[in-house]
Amino acid sequence: MSSHIVLRMRDVNMSVRTGHIFTKRKQVLRNINIDIRKGECVAYLGANGAGKTSTFKAISGLSSIDSGSIIKHGTLSIMPETPYFYKHITCRDLLSLMGKLNTVDDINQKIDAWSHRLNITPIMDKRIGQCSKGQVQRVGLAQVLMSEPDIVILDEPLSGLDPVGRRLVISVLLEQSMSGQTILFSSHIIDDVEKICTRAIFIRNGSIAHDEFVKREQYRTPPQTALEKVFMDVNQC
Amino acid sequence: MLNVNKVYAMATMTIKESIKNRIVYAVFTASAMMFMMIYAVASVTMGDTGQIMIDTGSGVITIIVDIMAIVMTIESFKNDREGRNLFVLLPACGCRWRYITGKSIGLMVMSAIITISLLTVLDLSAMLYGHVHPISIFQSSITIVEEGMMATAIASLFAQGSSFLASILMTCATVFAGHYIYIIKSFTNSIHNVFLQTSGKMISWILPDFYSISLRSSAGYINAYDWSLLFHITCYVIFEVVAILTLSAIIFSRKDIS
Numbered sequence: 401m402s403s404h405i406v407l408r409m410r411d412v413n414m415s416v417r418t419g420h421i422f423t424k425r426k427q428v429l430r431n432i433n434i435d436i437r438k439g440e441c442v443a444y445l446g447a448n449g450a451g452k453t454s455t456f457k458a459i460s461g462l463s464s465i466d467s468g469s470i471i472k473h474g475t476l477s478i479m480p481e482t483p484y485f486y487k488h489i490t491c492r493d494l495l496s497l498m499g500k501l502n503t504v505d506d507i508n509q510k511i512d513a514w515s516h517r518l519n520i521t522p523i524m525d526k527r528i529g530q531c532s533k534g535q536v537q538r539v540g541l542a543q544v545l546m547s548e549p550d551i552v553i554l555d556e557p558l559s560g561l562d563p564v565g566r567r568l569v570i571s572v573l574l575e576q577s578m579s580g581q582t583i584l585f586s587s588h589i590i591d592d593v594e595k596i597c598t599r600a601i602f603i604r605n606g607s608i609a610h611d612e613f614v615k616r617e618q619y620r621t622p623p624q625t626a627l628e629k630v631f632m633d634v635n636q637c
Numbered sequence: 638m639l640n641v642n643k644v645y646a647m648a649t650m651t652i653k654e655s656i657k658n659r660i661v662y663a664v665f666t667a668s669a670m671m672f673m674m675i676y677a678v679a680s681v682t683m684g685d686t687g688q689i690m691i692d693t694g695s696g697v698i699t700i701i702v703d704i705m706a707i708v709m710t711i712e713s714f715k716n717d718r719e720g721r722n723l724f725v726l727l728p729a730c731g732c733r734w735r736y737i738t739g740k741s742i743g744l745m746v747m748s749a750i751i752t753i754s755l756l757t758v759l760d761l762s763a764m765l766y767g768h769v770h771p772i773s774i775f776q777s778s779i780t781i782v783e784e785g786m787m788a789t790a791i792a793s794l795f796a797q798g799s800s801f802l803a804s805i806l807m808t809c810a811t812v813f814a815g816h817y818i819y820i821i822k823s824f825t826n827s828i829h830n831v832f833l834q835t836s837g838k839m840i841s842w843i844l845p846d847f848y849s850i851s852l853r854s855s856a857g858y859i860n861a862y863d864w865s866l867l868f869h870i871t872c873y874v875i876f877e878v879v880a881i882l883t884l885s886a887i888i889f890s891r892k893d894i895s
Contacts, residue, residue: 416893457724457894460727462723462724463893464891464893476728478724479724479725480724480725485720485722485725486653486654488653488654488656488657488658489650489653489654489657493653494650497646497650497653498729500642500643500645500646501643501647501650501726501729501730503640540725543725544725547729
């Protein structure tokens with residue numbers, strides 16, 4: 401693994417307004433220091449309200465930070481927890497237009513490849529509003545991965561997915577990580593996190609509480625539980 | 638830095654989404670009913686039917702298009718913000734001004750498409766049922782389209798606010814005041830208090846002048862307006878739209894996305 405740092409956060413502090421313009425600001429990030437190297441797959445873990453999404457917003461420039469610095473080397477793509485997208489356009493149109501926004505080459509080929517990989521080919525001509533939450537989640541993932549960014553940020557990529565979809569997304573993320581893509585993601589499903597990540601960072605009350613490297617090799621083949629096997633049999637997967 | 642392709646992609650996405658927006662269908666339904674009423678009134682009123690249709694029809698279209706442009710623009714920005722679309726769109730756009738420009742251009746094109754389709758029906762009906770001068774009607778129609786685009790730009794500025802209702806009210810107030818700017822100007826000229834005079838001048842300078850860009854008053858009656866007048870109006874509208882979108886982009890670039 402290359403030691404080239406693609407994302408560096410130094411003493412990042414961030415606060416948000418809790419109401420109107422004159423109300424007090426609430427500190428959501430406190431002295432965050434993170435170095436993420438190229439090819440790392442980092443799980444960003446914490447309880448609800450710990451500051452995971454705030455960190456992602458700070459990294460992607462959606463929210464301004466009060467102090468500190470965030471240095472990114474390369475392109476960045478982010479998938480929010482519940483991607484809403486435009487309800488009236490089809491999945492294919494969305495991927496095509498997002499491809500143009502991300503200046504992707506060979507858009508149609510990549511759309512076909514990723515829709516096949518994420519098992520969303522049958523819904524490609526459906527409107528986003530007609531798709532289920534899990535399908536939209538996979539369309540969102542296709543949109544992020546299609547542009548081949550240097551850093552991929554995924555906020556709860558496994559939420560709302562059925563067991564089949566979850567296994568599929570886990571295997572896609574594993575593949576991407578093995579191929580050297582830098583991934584930063586959050587999840588509450590610790591079992592799944594262990595299968596994917598090479599490093600886990602824990603955040604509590606806006607501060608980094610723990611940072612640990614994980615041996616992923618032993619989790620490379622996700623074990624199938626008895627109920628998962630029944631689910632797959634019932635759904636003929 | 639400029640990257641027109643990204644702005645174009647953003648505009649295309651906005652048009653594709655807006656074209657299926659329920660507001661557009663509501664506008665077409667309301668306009669169809671309005672046209673029938675206008676024709677009914679024009680046919681029983683003394684005077685040229687086509688001329689009365691143009692007078693009332695273009696006035697009604699202006700109001701409908703302004704309201705539609707305002708609601709559609711503010712709703713579109715609100716949906717992007719609340720639906721967390723910005724999480725995906727802003728990193729893809731690179732710079733925030735590309736998002737604002739692309740989105741506003743998309744909405745302006747939508748507003749123009751709707752206005753042109755409504756005006757085409759009205760103008761052709763008026764020419765069919767009466768004796769009107771088509772060139773001045775065409776010139777007036779261009780200014781109505783431009784007016785809708787200016788209302789969209791103003792709405793995109795006030796859409797940066799967090800309250801949907803406040804954004805609608807502020808935009809409507811600005812557009813309304815812009816239509817009656819001549820009253821502010823004449824009031825400013827008639828008073829002698831320096832402070833009030835300066836304030837009045839500043840307000841009339843800041844407000845977009847919807848009154849002067851309208852060529853509806855003699856549309857159909859005269860053969861044609863002076864083309865240089867139309868050129869000046871178009872230049873003014875372009876200047877206003879660019880200035881408002883620049884201000885909008887500056888405000889948006891400093892905004893935290895929640």
